[in-house]
Amino acid sequence: MTAVAPVLDSVLTCPHCGHTRQEFMPTDACQFFYECMHCKTVLRPKPGDCCVFCSFGSVKCPPVQMARGCASCGS
Structure with a gap:
């Protein structure tokens, strides 16, 4: 089984x-x-x-994509 690399580019959309x-x-x-x-x-x-990518991005952050949760904030 090979791991899929996370997507590292995301389009942020300002909600304002x-x-x-x-x-x-x-x-x-x-x-x-x-x-x-x-x-x-x-x-x-x-x-x-x-993070702002999880809230306003077209792609969630790499730790969330990899289903690891976020190490820096504990989510």
Whole structure:
């Protein structure tokens, strides 16, 4: 059985202005904050999510993709 590598690019969508931007996800830490390049709103994860990619991204963060949970925040 071979392990599938996680997807490392995700498109973040700002819930305030709808602006989208493709970003590279870190594999060794959660990204708790992200500033929208268009409206400058600072995004934070929704309750129950470990990072902005899990809340606003087209792809969940690598630890969640691999069903390992997030080591840096315990989720």
